[in-house]
Amino acid sequence: MNTAQNTRDRIIELGRDYMQRIGYHSFNYKQIALELNIKNASIHHYFPSKEDLGLAVIEKDRQDFIYLTQKTKKAKAMDKLQALIASYEYYFREGKKLCVISTFSSSYNEITERMKLAVSQYAELVTVWLAATLKEGLESGEFSFKESVDDLANVWMAMMPGALLVGRTGGKAAFDKTINSLRQTVKSS
Amino acid sequence: MNTAQNTRDRIIELGRDYMQRIGYHSFNYKQIALELNIKNASIHHYFPSKEDLGLAVIEKDRQDFIYLTQKTKKAKAMDKLQALIASYEYYFREGKKLCVISTFSSSYNEITERMKLAVSQYAELVTVWLAATLKEGLESGEFSFKESVDDLANVWMAMMPGALLVGRTGGKAAFDKTINSLRQTVKSS
DNA sequence: ACACAACTACCTATATGCAGGTAGGTATTA
DNA sequence: TAATACCTACCTGCATATAGGTAGTTGTGT
Numbered sequence: 001m002n003t004a005q006n007t008r009d010r011i012i013e014l015g016r017d018y019m020q021r022i023g024y025h026s027f028n029y030k031q032i033a034l035e036l037n038i039k040n041a042s043i044h045h046y047f048p049s050k051e052d053l054g055l056a057v058i059e060k061d062r063q064d065f066i067y068l069t070q071k072t073k074k075a076k077a078m079d080k081l082q083a084l085i086a087s088y089e090y091y092f093r094e095g096k097k098l099c100v101i102s103t104f105s106s107s108y109n110e111i112t113e114r115m116k117l118a119v120s121q122y123a124e125l126v127t128v129w130l131a132a133t134l135k136e137g138l139e140s141g142e143f144s145f146k147e148s149v150d151d152l153a154n155v156w157m158a159m160m161p162g163a164l165l166v167g168r169t170g171g172k173a174a175f176d177k178t179i180n181s182l183r184q185t186v187k188s189s
Numbered sequence: 190m191n192t193a194q195n196t197r198d199r200i201i202e203l204g205r206d207y208m209q210r211i212g213y214h215s216f217n218y219k220q221i222a223l224e225l226n227i228k229n230a231s232i233h234h235y236f237p238s239k240e241d242l243g244l245a246v247i248e249k250d251r252q253d254f255i256y257l258t259q260k261t262k263k264a265k266a267m268d269k270l271q272a273l274i275a276s277y278e279y280y281f282r283e284g285k286k287l288c289v290i291s292t293f294s295s296s297y298n299e300i301t302e303r304m305k306l307a308v309s310q311y312a313e314l315v316t317v318w319l320a321a322t323l324k325e326g327l328e329s330g331e332f333s334f335k336e337s338v339d340d341l342a343n344v345w346m347a348m349m350p351g352a353l354l355v356g357r358t359g360g361k362a363a364f365d366k367t368i369n370s371l372r373q374t375v376k377s378s
Numbered sequence: 379a380c381a382c383a384a385c386t387a388c389c390t391a392t393a394t395g396c397a398g399g400t401a402g403g404t405a406t407t408a
Numbered sequence: 409t410a411a412t413a414c415c416t417a418c419c420t421g422c423a424t425a426t427a428g429g430t431a432g433t434t435g436t437g438t
Contacts, residue, residue: 007387022299026214028423042388044425096298101358106295108357109285110211116358123358146377151370155348158355158367162347168297169290169305169312170346178347181340188335188377196413217397231414233399 008046010036016057020097024054024107051112054104058118061100062125069129077137078186081130081156085179088160092175096168101126102161123157130156134186143186155185197235199225205246209286213243213296240301243293247307250289251314258318266326270319270345270375274368277349281356281364290315291350312346319345323375332375341374 011032018027029043029050047053068087072080091097104111104119111119131153137143145152159182167175200221207216218232218239236242257276261269280286293300293308300308320342326332334341348371356364 023212023214023296025212026296026299029425030423038387039389040424041390041426045387048425050424098295102354105354105357106287107212107215110215120358123355127359147370147373151366154355154359154363154366155370157359157363158351159344159347160351161354162349162351165291165294165350166312166343166347168294169309170316170343174343174346177340177343181336181344184336218399219397227413228415229398230400230416234413237399239398 007036007038007042011043011046011053012056012060015053016061016100017097019054019057020091020100020103021095024104025110051115054111054115055118058100058104058115058122062122065122065126065129077133077140077142080133081137081183081186084160085182088164089179092164092167092172096164098164099161102164105161127153127157137186145186145188152185156182196225196227196231200232200235200242201245201249204242205249205289206286208243208246209280209289209292210284213293213300240304243300243304244307247289247293247304247311251311254311254315254318266322266329266331267375269322270326270372273349274371277353278368281353281361285353285357287353288350291353294350316342316346326375334375334377344374345371 014032014035015027018031029040033040033043043053047056068083069080072083075083088099091099098106101119101123104115105123108116108119131149134143134145134152134156135149138145138149147155159178163175163178163182166178203221203224204216207220218229222229222232232242236245257272258269261272264272277288280288287295290308290312293304294312297305297308320338323332323334323341323345324338327334327338336344348367352364352367352371355367
């Protein structure tokens with residue numbers, strides 16, 4: 001997904017990266033202005049307010065997720081889940097980042113209504129996809145678990161960002177353990 | 190634990206509350222100065238730097254956790270876990286707060302080394318207590334699960350804050366579902 | 379083919395506001 | 409009289425945002 005061609009796209013990519021690392025509010029225009037060799041004001045040319053950039057980052061990430069789901073459309077259920085896990089492993093490896101959803105969830109009480117809506121809808125989209133994928137794997141006999149599909153989708157939604165948080169304080173070992181436990185949830189009994 | 194008598198303690202309590210709601214960096218001295226009817230500079234009298242207050246908040250929360258473990262020392266394993274869960278339910282109910290550990294984990298890449306150490310040690314303390322409690326319940330026959338005690342402790346460490354994050358975007362229903370699934374982990378087959 | 383209008387992608391300079399922090403003073407209590 | 413618990417009055421730095429300008433490009437009518 002790192003196909004940033006023009007300045008606008010590069011701002012979104014860099015912005016997303018910083019936000020995932022240090023959070024939406026700690027991130028500032030100066031950092032990316034410096035890296036892109038443009039001025040602070042030029043970022044305002046593309047994104048008049050910080051909220052605009054925040055929304056663009058959420059939308060970009062949502063598009064990337066949709067792309068991931070389409071790319072794996074014909075894969076086995078486990079491979080679909082593994083594709084998602086892989087991106088989380090990438091986040092952790094590259095600077096202990098959080099995912100975009102948990103980044104904005106962390107700042108949820110201090111973002112605008114439009115942003116809250118955007119994150120919530122994005123989170124719902126992922127939840128629905130997870131539930132569908134779990135159901136698919138269950139029906140094909142690939143998975144085995146006792147919880148309801150919806151409940152397990154919820155568990156995944158909580159544990160994936162949870163693993164990233166735990167990994168920040170507990171290091172790679174803690175992160176890996178959590179992800180492994182997560183994989184086991186579809187192979188219980 | 191809300192037994193704030195003197196100004197110093199009240200600053201810690203209010204500081205903790207704000208940090209859990211909006212994060213360590215978004216929180217500022219003015220807010221609590223206003224609520225306590227003192228001036229910004231007076232907070233610096235007790236906590237010369239923001240880091241000092243951050244460390245005090247972590248330490249206070251750690252003490253509260255230790256108090257919880259001692260209060261439930263002779264309780265059944267499930268009641269111990271339930272006591273911890275209850276505080277998370279309280280966090281969610283009262284303003285969609287995060288727990289202190291996940292609050293600082295969220296800001297992990299932008300806090301000082303001393304704070305990182307304090308959070309990590311605190312997280313380790315909780316993990317160890319969880320593992321001990323899970324082991325206790327398993328050996329007494331109260332619990333039943335197939336994972337290793339350490340792995341399941343890790344799952345709890347990830348899912349409790351995860352539930353709070355999920356609850357922010359998905360509302361009370363999502364939070365409750367996740368917590369229920371968490372409870373089921375000690376009763377699987 | 380050429381003049382001119384309009385747009386894109388930046389720039390400089392500056393306003394505004396706020397956050398963390400300090401210096402030094404006062405009032406109260408032990 | 410010394411410590412404690414505040415205060416007033418600042419400084420500094422930085423972050424978001426705006427106003428207004430320039431250089432180059434693209435489109436359009438005659």
